[in-house]
Amino acid sequence: xxxxxxxxxxxxxxxxxxxxxxxxxxxxxxxxxxxxxxxxxxxxxxxxxxxxxxxxxxxxxxxxxxxxxxxxxxxxxxxxxxxxxxxxxxxxxxxxxxxxxxxxxxxxxxxxxxxxxxxxxxxxxxxxxxxxxxxxxxxxxxxxxxxxxxxxxxxxxxxxxxxxxxxxxxxxxxxxxxxxxxxxxxxxxxxxxxxxxxxxxxxxxxxxxxxxxxxxxxxxxxxxxxxxxxxxxxxxxxxxxxxxxxxxxxxxxxxxxxxxxxxxxxxxxxxxxxxxxxxxxxxxxxxxxxxxxxxxxxxxxxxxxxxxxxxxxxxxxxxxxxxxxxxxxxxxxxxxxxxxxxxxxxxxxxxxxxxxxxxxxxxxxxxxxxxxxxxxxxxxxxxxxxxxxxxxxxxxxxxxxxxxxxxxxxxxxxxxxxxxxxxxxxxxxxxxxxxxxxxxxxxxxxxxxxxxxxxxxxxxxxxxxxxxxxxxxxxxxxxxxxxxxxxxxxxxxxxxxxxxxxxxxxxxxxxxxxxxxxxxxxxxxxxxxxxxxxxxxxxxxxxxxxxxxxxxxxxx
Amino acid sequence: xxxxxxxxxxxxxxxxxxxxxxxxxxxxxxxxxxxxxxxxxxxxxxxxxxxxxxxxxxxxxxxxxxxxxxxxxxxxxxxxxxxxxxxxxxxxxxxxxxxxxxxxxxxxxxxxxxxxxxxxxxxxxxxxxxxxxxxxxxxxxxxxxxxxxxxxxxxxxxxxxxxxxxxxxxxxxxxxxxxxxxxxxxxxxxxxxxxxxxxxxxxxxxxxxxxxxxxxxxxxxxxxxxxxxxxxxxxxxxxxxxxxxxxxxxxxxxxxxxxxxxxxxxxxxxxxxxxxxxxxxxxxxxxxxxxxxxxxxxxxxxxxxxxxxxxxxxxxxxxxxxxxxxxxxxxxxxxxxxxxxxxxxxxxxxxxxxxxxxxxxxxxxxxxxxxxxxxxxxxxxxxxxxxxxxxxxxxxxxxxxxxxxxxxxxxxxxxxxxxxxxxxx
Numbered sequence: 001x002x003x004x005x006x007x008x009x010x011x012x013x014x015x016x017x018x019x020x021x022x023x024x025x026x027x028x029x030x031x032x033x034x035x036x037x038x039x040x041x042x043x044x045x046x047x048x049x050x051x052x053x054x055x056x057x058x059x060x061x062x063x064x065x066x067x068x069x070x071x072x073x074x075x076x077x078x079x080x081x082x083x084x085x086x087x088x089x090x091x092x093x094x095x096x097x098x099x100x101x102x103x104x105x106x107x108x109x110x111x112x113x114x115x116x117x118x119x120x121x122x123x124x125x126x127x128x129x130x131x132x133x134x135x136x137x138x139x140x141x142x143x144x145x146x147x148x149x150x151x152x153x154x155x156x157x158x159x160x161x162x163x164x165x166x167x168x169x170x171x172x173x174x175x176x177x178x179x180x181x182x183x184x185x186x187x188x189x190x191x192x193x194x195x196x197x198x199x200x201x202x203x204x205x206x207x208x209x210x211x212x213x214x215x216x217x218x219x220x221x222x223x224x225x226x227x228x229x230x231x232x233x234x235x236x237x238x239x240x241x242x243x244x245x246x247x248x249x250x251x252x253x254x255x256x257x258x259x260x261x262x263x264x265x266x267x268x269x270x271x272x273x274x275x276x277x278x279x280x281x282x283x284x285x286x287x288x289x290x291x292x293x294x295x296x297x298x299x300x301x302x303x304x305x306x307x308x309x310x311x312x313x314x315x316x317x318x319x320x321x322x323x324x325x326x327x328x329x330x331x332x333x334x335x336x337x338x339x340x341x342x343x344x345x346x347x348x349x350x351x352x353x354x355x356x357x358x359x360x361x362x363x364x365x366x367x368x369x370x371x372x373x374x375x376x377x378x379x380x381x382x383x384x385x386x387x388x389x390x391x392x393x394x395x396x397x398x399x400x401x402x403x404x405x406x407x408x409x410x411x412x413x414x415x416x417x418x419x420x421x422x423x424x425x426x427x428x429x430x431x432x433x434x435x436x437x438x439x440x441x442x443x444x445x446x447x448x449x450x451x452x453x454x455x456x457x458x459x460x461x462x463x464x465x466x467x468x469x470x471x472x473x474x475x476x477x478x479x480x481x482x483x484x485x486x487x488x489x490x491x492x493x494x495x496x497x498x499x500x501x502x503x504x505x506x507x508x509x510x511x512x513x514x515x516x517x518x519x520x521x522x523x524x525x526x527x528x529x530x531x532x533x534x535x536x537x538x539x540x541x542x543x544x545x546x547x548x549x550x551x552x553x554x555x556x
Numbered sequence: 557x558x559x560x561x562x563x564x565x566x567x568x569x570x571x572x573x574x575x576x577x578x579x580x581x582x583x584x585x586x587x588x589x590x591x592x593x594x595x596x597x598x599x600x601x602x603x604x605x606x607x608x609x610x611x612x613x614x615x616x617x618x619x620x621x622x623x624x625x626x627x628x629x630x631x632x633x634x635x636x637x638x639x640x641x642x643x644x645x646x647x648x649x650x651x652x653x654x655x656x657x658x659x660x661x662x663x664x665x666x667x668x669x670x671x672x673x674x675x676x677x678x679x680x681x682x683x684x685x686x687x688x689x690x691x692x693x694x695x696x697x698x699x700x701x702x703x704x705x706x707x708x709x710x711x712x713x714x715x716x717x718x719x720x721x722x723x724x725x726x727x728x729x730x731x732x733x734x735x736x737x738x739x740x741x742x743x744x745x746x747x748x749x750x751x752x753x754x755x756x757x758x759x760x761x762x763x764x765x766x767x768x769x770x771x772x773x774x775x776x777x778x779x780x781x782x783x784x785x786x787x788x789x790x791x792x793x794x795x796x797x798x799x800x801x802x803x804x805x806x807x808x809x810x811x812x813x814x815x816x817x818x819x820x821x822x823x824x825x826x827x828x829x830x831x832x833x834x835x836x837x838x839x840x841x842x843x844x845x846x847x848x849x850x851x852x853x854x855x856x857x858x859x860x861x862x863x864x865x866x867x868x869x870x871x872x873x874x875x876x877x878x879x880x881x882x883x884x885x886x887x888x889x890x891x892x893x894x895x896x897x898x899x900x901x902x903x904x905x906x907x908x909x910x911x912x913x914x915x916x917x918x919x920x921x922x923x924x925x926x927x928x929x930x931x932x933x934x935x936x937x938x939x940x941x942x943x944x945x946x947x948x949x950x951x952x953x954x955x956x957x958x959x960x961x962x963x964x965x966x967x968x969x970x971x972x973x974x975x976x977x978x979x980x981x
Contacts, residue, residue, distance in 0.1 A: 465733040
């Protein structure tokens with residue numbers, strides 16, 4: 001957002017930036033925070049640098065780091081004012097202060113919760129969840145549940161328990177609403193709940209069992225039997241369609257637990273059958289992945305199978321490791337395994353002891369997700385520059401090497417981060433909160449491509465390809481961000497009483513958290529000349545170029 | 557400061573003006589010299605105008621009900637075989653394709669191991685099983701990369717995916733990614749709404765920013781971004797974008813392809829091949845028929861497929877394009893010979909069929925066979941690698957072509973698969 005007090009402070013700020021914006025000789029590295037978990041991460045990661053003969057990149061500039069941590073914690077780039085205040089803070093522990101502020105300060109709660117709710121909605125119901133006419137998912141309901149959970153820092157184990165055991169209606173405002181029910185609502189009715197089986201084990205435990213549905217896996221120890229034993233936990237669960245009154249259009253769904261009679265009609269011993277590839281039929285009862293069985297009764301009053309499953313999941317160390325791996329990958333770009341949600345016995349783990357130890361710390365902290373975020377964002381690897389140096393060229397996961405985190409790996413913003421950032425730099429949100437949400441969902445939907453399978457597989461064209469480049473060049477959102485009508489971001493800057501080079505610097509700071517270089521100032525001057533001295537038009541051309549640049553879209 | 561000129565000189569089209577106005581800069585100039593291919597036979601350069609159209613049947617089609625029927629067997633299902641214009645029989649619900657079978661060949665001896673959608677889609681597109689440490693390029697990116705060098709006149713992306721996402725470019729880089737469009741052909745955000753000189757000035761400014769950032773050596777994502785910008789710019793200024801507009805086709809031709817997304821996609825594919833695009837993928841999803849497979853096929857999938865695919869073959873032949881255009885019909889796997897309790901068929905990779913036609917393919921035949929119930933391949937089994945090698949051979953791409961992945965590992969095109977010789981003319 002444009003800061004009207006800025007121009008009075010500009011001269012002072014620029015002087016300060018001259019010292020603090022670059023990495024001058026006096027810019028000391030931040031001291032190691034007095035947090036045991038951070039020290040533990042640093043020790044493990046540093047040890048492995050030594051083992052592999054890697055020399056890490058230096059600590060990143062404050063400006064770039066500030067932009068990075070805003071994007072990763074609350075899902076948008078910092079405003080000019082936020083960046084400016086961080087850069088001018090001379091406290092050596094200012095990075096710790098900023099992380100605490102983004103995590104704890106009530107002015108950020110809404111953005112924080114909304115960002116993480118969106119990430120987790122994409123994970124739990126997919127980017128296209130709730131878009132199909134036949135779907136019982138309410139995106140709004142899922143989002144509301146997650147927003148509320150992240151806003152109050154609900155312990156992660158409780159969130160998992162609620163998602164796995166949820167009953168109730170998916171849509172906000174109807175009787176019996178429980179947003180958590182959206183996770184499973186579209187995954188239990190078809191194909192004997194195989195989708196619920198694979199999603200629950202993969203997302204929360206990092207165990208990929210979907211291939212073992214049909215056969216024993218060639219290279220992973222999970223056998224077909226395990227898949228169906230896990231599947232048996234979901235067989236009391238039904239999703240009931242609720243229609244818009246007087247039509248056959250699905251309005252929402254209701255998730256319920258019902259007595260399961262078993263496939264041969266004996267509810268006391270409610271079994272399921274599956275077929276092996278050799279044609280033999282086998283029987284399965286609910287047994288957890290570690291071999292722990294539960295009661296075989298299909299009567300909900302005897303045994304609530306999903307509740308039993310959730311209790312067993314909460315005892316599993318895979319739960320702890322999976323959330324650590326997921327969070328680590330969110331902030332550092334790569335997890336300790338590839339893919340991040342495959343932690344099975346065959347998985348190659350880049351830092352096995354660290355993953356174990358962090359998992360235990362998460363459990364000890366009573367699953368405090370904000371604490372985990374703090375440990376990671378304040379750890380040494382998260383402070384590093386994304387520049388590749390001669391001492392760490394070999395640490396390159398893009399060519400298939402195991403990541404050692406000796407530099408910050410460049411990665412593209414998500415579509416969600418881009419959207420919020422563009423709003424931030426001029427494409428102001430319009431309408432009520434609900435309208436804004438709807439507009440954002442509509443915008444995000446343009447990138448989703450479905451694969452046409454029953455499993456709802458999907459891909460995104462927001463992947464650095466041509467449709468994304470076209471959207472950035474000519475799309476409505478960018479068009480709004482570079483608008484020049486009275487009241488707009490650029491209009492206010494153009495009207496301010498300051499010289500062109502200062503305005504150019506303002507745009508570079510707002511967009512890419514640094515000042516313009518000499519050749520960038522020069523080209524801005526040329527733009528001003530070819531625009532016949534019309535400053536606002538030259539600023540518009542420059543702003544368009546900044547927003548379209550690799551430096552803007554990449555998190556560095 | 558020639559780029560400051562503000563009007564288009566007479567006799568120069570928009571595209572030439574923009575490139576001229578901006579100087580021969582990396583961003584605005586030709587983007588054709590990109591990629592990481594290490595050519596073993598770099599001297600073998602002949603002009604090759606061939607192309608391929610992949611009809612991708614997402615979800616895994618029940619090939620035992622389409623191309624390799626087992627009438628009377630317990631696995632056979634209700635469909636009857638019919639005679640065709642070739643020396644093969646196919647499903648009774650594909651009567652129009654039956655009239656084109658002299659141009660098409662069935663490979664009935666596909667035998668693969670990936671029966672999960674994502675793994676199967678990856679494997680059939682790349683010839684490699686998924687590996688967490690490397691991303692292999694899909695066949696669309698490979699063919700585009702290999703055939704592009706003879707097409708400096710092509711201004712739109714060389715790999716276009718209609719109605720689906722295909723598989724990405726892997727280590728070839730984002731510049732070879734599929735350009736994904738919907739079957740309406742409507743492409744968003746094409747209109748810049750500023751004049752050409754201003755566009756050139758903005759692009760020049762952007763190029764400076766891109767280059768400054770790339771110089772900081774922060775990794776390949778920064779470089780890829782600039783390559784994609786160059787391709788986007790090419791496309792923004794190209795007359796060839798008309799190829800996406802199926803509505804410019806005469807009504808009888810549009811009717812022949814059918815008023816369906818897949819029909820429009822197939823028609824668009826022909827238009828794209830006509831302007832020189834070397835690889836087009838058209839998606840028809842909805843084959844994941846775990847329930848009511850025969851009803852779904854008879855009433856939904858097969859009528860759409862029959863009309864559009866037969867129209868495509870016929871149209872390409874009538875325009876003299878079929879001899880240079882290979883048609884590949886496939887999904888990620890077939891479906892179980894056993895019909896399950898929900899009258900559906902589940903995933904099955906061990907014995908299934910694909911169909912090829914056009915460039916280099918001997919039409920009217922079936923290659924390979926399965927046993928009486930369709931449970932096993934009883935002739936030599938073929939893999940995705942073999943299929944990919946066959947496609948490359950038919951398109952005149954050397955099987956000696958070797959890529960170097962980013963970590964320096966040599967990777968043979970089509971993963972060293974062996975050509976299915978019987979299917980080639």
